[in-house]
Amino acid sequence: SQPLHRDQIEAVVSAAVQKQPVVDMHTHLYSPAFGTPVPNAAGPVDPTGLLLWGLDELVTYHYLIAEVFRVVPATVLPYDTFFKMSKVEQADHIWKHLFVERSPISEACRGVLTTLHKLGLDVSDRKLDSARKWFKEQKPGDYIDKVMELANVESITMTNPVFDDGERERWLRGIKPDPRFQAVLRIDPLLLDWPAAAKKMASWGYGVSEEVGGRTIEEARRFLRDWIDKQNAIYLALSLPPSWRYPADPADAAARAGQAILEQVILPVCAERGLAFAMMIGSRRAANPALRDAGDMVGTSDVDSVTALAARFPGNRFFVTMLARENQHALAVAARKFGNLMVFGCWWFVNNPSLITEITKMRVELLGTSFIPQHSDARVLDQLLYKWDHSRKLIAGVLAEKYRDAVDAGWKLTTADIERDVALYLKGNFRNFL
Ligand code: FIX
Ligand code: ZN
Incomplete structure (x- = not known):
């Protein structure tokens, strides 16, 4: 050549x-x-399951947990209280403080944006509802194929x-x-x-x-x-x-x-x-x-x-x-x-x-x-x-x-x-x- x-x-x-x-x-x-452990169209959910995927897992990645405690410190929301919240509540908390009340420009925040964007999901209304609904409709088996192919x-x-x-x-x-x-x-x-x-x-x-x-x-x-x-x-x-x-x-x-x-x-x-x-x-x-x-x-x-x-x-x-x-x-x-x-x-x-x-x-x-x-x-x-x-x-x-x-x-x-x-x-x- x-x-x-x-x-x-x-x-x-x-x-x-x-x-x-x-x-x-x-x-x-x-x-x-x-x-x-993620609710999905294929049900049933295994709370001890090891494969993490979907919106609430993405938003509650431990990199983002560290970041949210910088802006809502443990003196305001104690660590234990946060970890006792449901996944959805934790994700809503992180979304509110790291994506809505300030701009998501850290690498971990940007990662969530890139991921949703690549999946064709639009969160420009700064709400998670429609994306959450979309993820619930996925079946993990098919979804893995999709993610591996897209990635x-x-x-x-x-x-x-x-x-x-x-x-x-x-x-x-x-x-x-x-x-x-x-x-x-x-x-x-x-x-x-x-x-x-x-x-x-x-x-x-x-x-x-x-x-x-x-x-x-x-x-x-x-x-x-x-x-x-x-x-x-x-x-x-x-x-x-x-x-x-x-x-x-x-x-x-x-x-x-x-x-x-x-x-x-x-x-x-x-x-x-x-x-x-x-x-x-x-x-x-x-x-x-x-x-x-x-x-x-x-x-x-x-x-x-x-x-x-x-x-x-x-x-x-x-x-x-x-x-x-x-x-x-x-x-x-x-x-x-x-x-x-x-x-x-x-x-x-x-x-x-x-x-x-x-x-x-x-x-x-x-x-x-x-x-x-x-x-x-x-x-x-x-x-x-x-x-x-x-x-x-x-x-x-x-x-x-x-x-x-x-x-x-x-x-x-x-x-x-x-x-x-x-x-x-x-x-x-x-x-x-x-
Ligand atoms: O030890 C490891 O494999 C680390 O990568 C993880 O435990 C760590 O928590 C992580 O997720 C880093 O990206
Ligand atoms: Zn590792």
Whole structure:
């Protein structure tokens, strides 16, 4: 094909990024088999269901709960009072204060607007009634098809916390997710609170004790193998606080136990099964516990711990993302040193346009095409529509600039070249690393 003129690049990149189906490597979404608590045309509603979707879930996203407590503080509406309100009442409260009484220009507010707009819903009267009615008429099964098609997402990776009772019971009952949804075995307590994890595992019939050694190691490995098989998990994952260090502080017994589990249980099983291990580092949980999911804080983490782990375990593969803006540069540099380290996504508090652009640009400059620019982290199905719309535009903007620089330096670039690279970014790099 013909080399592109520099003036054509922006349009070609933008079309390629729009057209390329995404494999979303980290979400908190579920296939309908996991049940939905959202009233809908297919009824019956399962209050413990895990698939969140629809207007009231969108508007009560925990990002927006944090924002509404800034303008209606807990001294006026106590946290408990808010959380005792129905979903509809919570959504009305957030809508009134963040969308009607002031303009919805934060990224999370804008996300709701983009989502409704993409669905063809008009809220310019600033009322939620007609949109709410439209959502009630949807059937989750059909609605998933619609959202995935509109968002151009081909495959959704779930997060499946095995220490979560509601989740565990569903797997034990033999749930079979829709093949577009793939499982990730999420194991935070195993590394972060071994005594509590061990107690639960022992009650489930695994011969483990608080002391990490001998039989405990074998039985903990058996636990992981069993759950990898049950979920058909495509990788293992957890999130870590900013204080996480590898190697652990020898004076910290809990951290030492975590290190032993990591070195002797998690990584050997990952290696034996050929599975990657994902670490999301930098969230300090429950800085304000009354805010629940909205109460977590960001902290600067230790990139040297990641490089130490990548060096010590060359036979393992690590997906790593970090929450603090301050860590992004060193993390990208670390990935230049270790081929078994795959940098991914702009996670949570760095998933904002200004930071996505900055981080993506820097990663292209340091890593070329060899990283995964984004995951959605969607908790509500419909959020795929805005998370990927916003990210696609920002990624395309960065890539267009970088391709123009190459063309200015005399490189002959074709549409096929661009499409090949974009397929790596949105799908191939993740799949190949698996
Ligand atoms: O640990 C995680 O997977 C985090 O992404 C979530 O727990 C967090 O609450 C979130 O939704 C961030 O986007
Ligand atoms: Zn997440």
